[in-house]
Amino acid sequence: MTSDVSVLLTGTTGYLGHEVAARLEALGIAFAGLGRAEGFDLGEPFSLEEVLDQVVEGLDAPPLLIHLAAMSRMDECEAEPERAFRTNAEATGVLASVLARSRGRVVYVSTDLVFDGENAPYTDDDEPRPTSIYGKSKAEGERMVLADSSGLVIRIPLLFGPSFDGKRGASDTVLAALGDARELRLFTDEWRTPLSVREAAEQIVALALDSTVTGIRHLPGPERLSRHELGVRSAEEAGLDPGAILEASRLEMPGPRRPCDVSLATTMSDQEGNQQDDEEVG
Numbered sequence: 001m002t003s004d005v006s007v008l009l010t011g012t013t014g015y016l017g018h019e020v021a022a023r024l025e026a027l028g029i030a031f032a033g034l035g036r037a038e039g040f041d042l043g044e045p046f047s048l049e050e051v052l053d054q055v056v057e058g059l060d061a062p063p064l065l066i067h068l069a070a071m072s073r074m075d076e077c078e079a080e081p082e083r084a085f086r087t088n089a090e091a092t093g094v095l096a097s098v099l100a101r102s103r104g105r106v107v108y109v110s111t112d113l114v115f116d117g118e119n120a121p122y123t124d125d126d127e128p129r130p131t132s133i134y135g136k137s138k139a140e141g142e143r144m145v146l147a148d149s150s151g152l153v154i155r156i157p158l159l160f161g162p163s164f165d166g167k168r169g170a171s172d173t174v175l176a177a178l179g180d181a182r183e184l185r186l187f188t189d190e191w192r193t194p195l196s197v198r199e200a201a202e203q204i205v206a207l208a209l210d211s212t213v214t215g216i217r218h219l220p221g222p223e224r225l226s227r228h229e230l231g232v233r234s235a236e237e238a239g240l241d242p243g244a245i246l247e248a249s250r251l252e253m254p255g256p257r258r259p260c261d262v263s264l265a266t267t268m269s270d271q272e273g274n275q276q277d278d279e280e281v282g
């Protein structure tokens with residue numbers, strides 16, 4: 001497939017980044033990965049501008065930046081809030097301004113954790129009300145991208161499915177713990193609409209390449225599951241004993257209150273691109 005844009009991709013060394021890169025490769029779409037190895041550090045927003053300007057100058061088509069890289073762990077964001085805002089929000093603002101200057105488009109992958117969990121399911125039109133530093137920093141990043149009319153924010157739920165290192169995502173972390181006979185306690189009172197990482201990657205690439213899709217899109221998984229239900233299912237599918245998975249409550253966790261139910265829904269139909277559809281799907 002040929003593309004009339006030059007695709008740039010951040011987060012290629014991460015869980016979702018591996019799948020998005022594989023999807024682009026499968027479609028025959030060339031892309032440039034931007035990561036720390038290329039001197040691209042989101043923790044240093046001032047140097048980012050120079051690095052990205054140089055990359056963009058060398059392109060022969062308008063840039064499309066699929067921005068996945070983030071400080072993605074809630075506990076790390078709570079421990080280092082300044083770094084979380086610098087990485088997830090401030091740096092996103094720098095990227096968005098460079099892309100706007102070069103008539104490019106930013107597609108920013110965000111999270112169901114921009115919601116407080118009190119009014120699920122959340123559609124694309126619902127206002128974010130994050131409770132955690134991670135959610136707040138991602139919501140701030142969203143605002144930076146939406147300031148340009150070509151920008152797209154794709155909110156994804158908890159991802160599951162095989163990871164490149166066997167240690168990431170909601171299912172591999174369960175399988176790794178069970179394989180090592182480590183104690184595993186999963187919440188019975190926290191609900192999401194989990195999505196397979198491969199499906200997420202396919203949908204992100206399709207939406208990113210369609211320049212008519214702008215604003216906010218949700219990618220809900222097919223059903224609402226608690227973390228415990230998802231863990232048990234992952235174990236059973238791998239032929240492991242789910243009896244070793246203990247029940248836990250999110251209320252036992254230290255730190256900010258975790259949202260109870262951040263299930264996503266969408267007001268958009270897959271078939272109708274960015275046309276409004278009254279029926280909720282997912």
Ligand SMILES: NC(=O)c1ccc[n+]([C@@H]2O[C@H](COP(=O)([O-])OP(=O)(O)OC[C@H]3O[C@@H](n4cnc5c(N)ncnc54)[C@H](OP(=O)(O)O)[C@@H]3O)[C@@H](O)[C@H]2O)c1
Binds near residue numbers: 011012017067138160
């Ligand atoms: N996984 C999920 O269930 C889930 C759910 C909702 C939303 N998301 C969103 O999806 C995106 C991808 O998540 P993921 O699960 O793939 O995360 P991940 O496996 O933790 O990967 C994070 C990626 O971000 C890069 N990164 C982190 N800090 C950076 C920095 N300072 N400068 C440059 N690159 C940096 C990492 O590069 P290094 O390898 O160099 O550290 C890595 O490539 C994130 O935006 C996340 O908020 C994920």
